[in-house]
Amino acid sequence: MAETTQDDVVFRPKPSLPPPPNTVGVVGWLRKNLFGGPFDSLLTIVGVSLIAYVAYSLYQYGIANAVWEADTYRECLDVTKGNGACWAGVSTWMNGYMYGRYPDVEQWRVNLAGVVLAVWLAPFWFPKIKAKILVGMSAVLTFPFLAAHLFLGGEAGLFLQVMVAVAMTLFATVWLNVGASYLGYPSLRVALLRLSGFENKGDHLHKYVLLGAFGVGFVIAFAYQSTWELAAVPTQNWGGLFLTLVISGIGISSALPSGIILALGRRSKMPVIRVFCTAFIELFRSVPLITILFMAVTMMPLFLPVEINPDKLVLVIVAVCIFAAAYMAEIVRGGLQAINKGQYEAAQAMGLNYWKMMTLIIMPQALKVMIPNIVGNFIGLLKDTTLVSIIGLYDILLMAKASGQDGKWLGMHTEPFLFTAAVFFVVCFCMSKYSQHLERTIGGGYGRR
Amino acid sequence: MAVLEKGSPRRQSRSIIEWLNDERVRSVLYQAIVAIAVIAVARYLFVNTSENLQARGMSSGFDFLSGTAGFSIAWTVLPYEAGDSYFRVYLVGIVNTLIVSLVAIVFATLLGFIMGIMRLSKNWLISKIAAWYVEILRNTPLLLQILFWFLAVFSLLPPPRGSFGLLDMFFLNNRGFYMPAPVPGAGFDYTMIAILLAIAATYAVAVWAKKRQMATGQQFHTFWVGLGILFGLPILVFLATGSPLSFDFAALKGFNFQGGVSVPPAFCALLLALMIYHSAFMAEAVRAGILSVSHGQTEAAYSLGLRPGMTLRLVIIPQAMRAVVPPMISNWMNVVKNSSLAIAIGYPDLVAVYMQTSLNQSGHAIEIVAMVMLFYMSVSLTISMALNYYNKLVQLKER
Amino acid sequence: MSLETLDSGQEHIASAISDEVVIELSKVNKWYGEFHVLKDIDLTVYKGERIVICGPSGSGKSTLIRCINRLEEHQQGDILVNGVTMDTNLKNIDAIRRDVGMVFQSFNLFPHLTVLENCTLAPIWVRNTPKAEADRLAMQLLERVKIPEQAAKYPGQLSGGQQQRVAIARSLAMNPNIMLFDEPTSALDPEMISEVLDVMVGLAESGMTMLVVTHEMGFAKRVADRVIFMDQGEIVEQNTPGEFFNNPKSDRTKLFLSQILAH
């Protein structure tokens, strides 16, 4: 049938013509999206005027009439007559917004910790690096000790010193691994074995070589950190964005593991465990965070032995962690429910036990489904951290509020709040956009559910 | 296997391990460990607490509830005086919390629907404006917004002498917001009865119209007629009985306003912040809900000859509601919880008057914290029961 | 699917084409953005005529029939349905949609309504039919598509073939004089395909004007009065099924037929 013969009509497609000019291009776009009809056009005009008005007012307030240099809020007001922003006050207070009352000469320690964390996590985004989970885990598990030592200073106990040394060794390991990967070795492990000449000797020796290398690193790190002399900075002096990030950072990094445990507990077949987990989750989800914070600072001291007098910051962090865990648990539960029952059955049929099934089959899939909610929860937690200002911790919000109640800058409220809002907006907006990006790229391997 | 091993000497020694490998034994074991751990922790806390209380010479128990609270509360809905009991303070706090939450919920939901629908507008500009509204509000902390409205807006309003007025009835100044208080006169009861009657009549009309449509196919403008009855009847009765309602207008007397109903600036700031912040989340819920109804549904309805308005009412909204209502309800719950941020600007809600002031004065931390949590938990329980009921009601039947 | 099995024992259904024109497209052009989907389409459909449209994926078949009830808007040319001009006048669009039924590939039943309610929704709200009467009519139609026993169920509880038959009944409930089908069987398993095709054959026997986009060539042979082959947005060839299958004129058609009948 398919053979063509001489007298066939040969099909020649008509050329595609350009569409009528008023349906495409700028004109077409405008007609379709802005001026589809009389009502649409009216809406557009109202919208444009609204935007123009807001933009103009912001420009007038924030730039045209703003004062950039002044010594007191009075001076600003004399110039602006209340029609412009007094950015001079914000820049004077900038150090406070960032670090609270952390001593100026010691602030490099905060910056250093921030840089270390960023560098530590950077390999996460390197395409060649495998074992990204290990990179993340090493940072989450040991960085807090390093940071605590840097932030607090003073005499560190032996345990803290050991953990600081472990952290430094792991940090070095992560980056040596990066170096090895980019030098063409499959991994740091192979590189070490090859360079030390043990690659072809008995397999049982390998682990001693690796342990030995780690031990050498650890000893060097320990010796190095014991030379540090850091002035003590009590937590009462911590503040500003730094404090906000410390509290929310700990909350965020503890939320996922504890949330997973609680969620698994809530779905467990064992009634006792299920009841405890459910009660915990429901209790802390149904009350406002501020009541949990109040509970932490008023009730927790009653719960502990008389001789222990815990730091307020520690209590607050515990409260935030509990709160974050309860919320995360529900997100994880939602993610687990989204996984097809067949996946559980297939895993069990393959002979995997409960934990292997969870870690190898279920959790990886569930985590991908949960990414948007997890990030949403992180953003929520970051915002909720501002509540610690109510119980008197000088986070960025309380610093902003305090700056307008100070003698020289009395009455300056709008500017610090706008600045703080901008800080939060940038951080949260980037996080949510990044999560949308992740959702698109990671989800790529799966069909739509 | 069992047959082979029977009687073998190693059977005895392995049995305990086998026993431990039994699924049921393990389960009991794990649960026992967890239960013992929890009980031990609870006991530890209990012992510590009683020692602490003894050391501080404090009593425990709920006797303090009947004691007098010596402080005054800036603004209450329930009548309250400085000599009233702590239990009264609890109730006053609850009502203050509920009133601001309820008003915020109503307005936030309306605003949320408007913004959500704007977000879906075919007009690019309108949808972008709504998108930025949502993004900006969702990505800044609520507490910051509350403080902003309170410190940078409502506290900077002019004093009563220079208040902003609307129609000489509503006034806004740095002491708060004033509006006329309705004072029902003799015979106003008739108007109230008329309102009830109008509601009943509208319902009856709706039932009748439905019945008639089912019987004859004729449609009826229930909405407009209902609106007419709802407003017309009470207004007619009101006028016929000689307009028995007067208003107590707020008026400037000396340095301040007297009369009318007023709410303090903290209430205004909290209400506005809660409403605007949550409207952003609700807008997202509305948007996602409407988008969750596939485009094929609209096309099918159009191809059957249904007009856009009817398509929306009969096909899209009933389906979108299933997706919109659950997140909407949990947002309402969040409004109630977040109203506790009132404490930051001195609005006397439950947390402020009870968990802070009363707790500091009476020292009964455990009892007070428990009572406050009990309140929020019962609200949450009620709401989630309502949600479950709704979900059951609308669940789609599938294979 | 091969031609032999289709030929065996199945007569072409007698058609009752009148010379009354019910659909007329002249010089219809449509673009999606810059993309020219429909190029100068001319098509006249007579009352009672059964037309099968086929062609490779992306050739514009769906777009063509969706223009006929204004689910898509064309940019140039004229479309006349039952003598009513398709333009931006909402009254005209309403009038056309009332008389043109459509069945979709993905059924698009309303999941929140029962099968019966799906079928009575439009009669009650568009044609102002009393409920009892609409119910009676719907039950008749459900009997005609052979699923009266499912009336009280929800669409989610039915199989694909049953759902598609409900969708046909739902369209018929508006008593249309033209039916459009957009690949009504391509989302179905083989056994279910024949249940749906049977219903469509029954519809054809009753003299309905039908435009069917489908790759079921057996159905085309048996039912169609005319087969239209489309490619790249234009009508390449149209003919009676006998001529179309046995004696295609265009090389493009031959290629298409050889591919579609190869297995």
Ligand SMILES: Nc1ncnc2c1ncn2[C@@H]1O[C@H](COP(=O)(O)OP(=O)(O)OP(=O)(O)O)[C@@H](O)[C@H]1O
């Ligand atoms: N909404 C749209 N926007 C842009 N392009 C579209 C749109 N709908 C369809 N197209 C494009 O128009 C062309 C014709 O689409 P149409 O759905 O009519 O094809 P079809 O012949 O029905 O194909 P199939 O057999 O796969 O259903 C395709 O190339 C498609 O990509």
Ligand SMILES: [Mg+2]
């Ligand atoms: Mg198609």
